[in-house]
Amino acid sequence: MQGLRPGPAFETALAALPACLLDAPIGVAVSGGGDSLALLLLAQRWAAGRGRTLFALTVDHGLRPEARAEAEAVAALCRQLGLPHETLRLEGAAPRQASLRRGRHAALARAARQRGSRLLLTGHTADDQAETFLMRARQGSGWYGLAGMRPLSLSPVWPEGQGVFIARPLLGARREELRTFLRAEDVRWVDDPSNDNPAFERVRMRRLLCPKMSGSVQILSVMDRFQTLRMIEDAALWRWMTANIRVSEGVIEVTFLTLLPTERAARALGLLIQIAAGREVPPRGERLARLVERIVSKEDFRGATLGGCQIRPRRGRLQLASETGPPIPGIAARLAAHQAILSGNTHEIAAAAGKESFLEDLVPIF
Template identity: 50%
Template sequence: MCVAVSGGGDSLALLLIAADWAQTRGRDVCALTVDHGLRPEAAGEARFVAEIAARYGIPHRTLRWEPPQPGQAKARRARHQLLAAAAREAGSVVILTAHTQDDNAETFLIRARAGSGWYGLAGIQPLSLSPAEPPGVPVLLGRPLLATPRAALRDLLRTQGEDWVEDPSNENPAYERVRVRRTLAEDPALRARILALQERLQLLRQLQDQALANWLTADVELRPDGALRAPLPLPPGERGERALAALIALASGRTRPVRSDALSRLSRRVTRPDTLRPATLGGAIVAVRKDRLHVTAEHGLAPEQVNAIPARLAAMVTACSGHM
């Protein structure tokens, strides 16, 4: 198992928790730190993490992005690619990240402002498929601290006599998350209401995701050439859109979500199979043949990408189920 550790308080606390877990169970843990090369302090922070990991007997790797490029979206994609590749090299299919209860509350307000529906407002998920692009064995992101407040993790570090790094960007109001964090700090009652609502939404999402996992397991046929077939009609409502999105992602080998408006339009067209002509979306071709939905890659996939689809399907089912 691998742990993503930046040097901040959340991820360092997760590293200590993982080290204790591994020691009591005789398991291996590897710490991974990404140096994007965008801040001069990053190299020193990676060395700081390496020193702490060494004290706890945990192997550590610093992953460098070469060449660094400006832009948060690019840096995020590069981070996931580097972490996934390192996890595979370490023989792990799970990377733990230190998202906390506070991150979930902040995410609620950010997504609400962006117009997210109830499914997104349910928050960060405890288990999800890494957005790293194939090829390679699918990697899952585990988030065991979603019920833990950020302050409790800082208290844990203090009791252990450990310090942590404070990223200056966490105080920069130019970032929306920083502004949202300040709003929640000033209004604890708002934070409590958000978390209570998220708990209810999370229960609903778990039911929806488990139903999708059951559908993917029972009804989807995977062909040797990488094509996928599914019976019609698709599951009702929003679940049908998510089912279609899952088939498109599997067939195309892409991890970026398709546009929700385009997905909704195509999902409505699929409900009228007699008039549906083959359509393309997200790098996949969607067609109806003999009352079954067929989804194939728009452009030919490399053999290793085709061979990885069964494992990717299994990982998607695991993520939807919410447990390993």
């Protein structure tokens, strides 16, 4: 492994994570493809050299007859490496990308929590970043979304993913570099046929990039600049949230939303609606933009509902709560987790043993 570029990139990425996340068992999502197998080998050697606890998880969606054999091959490799491995089978999964992704993340998060893990590693690469840029650009995303995937984020599913972080330590590595690494290690990988199916948007974006590698380099250069801008924006948003938001009895209270620039106000309000309503994604688009305009303008705002959330003015503040019934459990912890991702600081996570969620005592992380 020495002398190969993925190794140093991986170790640098792991070194940037809060120590508290690395002290608990660490999960590795391994499909059997080239990216995830390279991730597995790099993670195993990193963990062995530092006395960390590692385990591997493979998700079988039950859609291809070859998937079971591929999971068994991953399990065999894990036995050679001395790592625990579990195959998570999702029988009867709907063959839609969004449903498959949600089912996969929910299964991974549940398995991680059962093992006392706070961190899952995934094998997303620089090539995945470039593809994500093109997909989001085609969908009309703004500069914030065009910054791409974060090196560290929260699990995208709720409530299964409460307390689970996703780290992507290979975002600085190219796909072909990882395959060169695997060839040097004499490790074979499998290629999922869906990766060549043009019915999927990501495959079409990949084909646009493959003929000209320079195109990927240019996109990644642009994304790097957007990521710098996003760090600045996130830090500003975190400072505002720290000073102007509190949670009381499952209700989020907001002050001084009118002091924010319109774009930042929309980003903040969308995130708070997502948390208060217990949703997995924030509302976007024209409805959110119109709601923000009503709130920040001099118009007499008397309340609204959006994204399953009820927004009401009260004594100079906004109150946000679920419109469907009792308060969503875990709101304070989830808000703290999102603030931690936005913070831009490198403080460790303070975890109190025995708490319902370690996020109850979360302090800002990078």
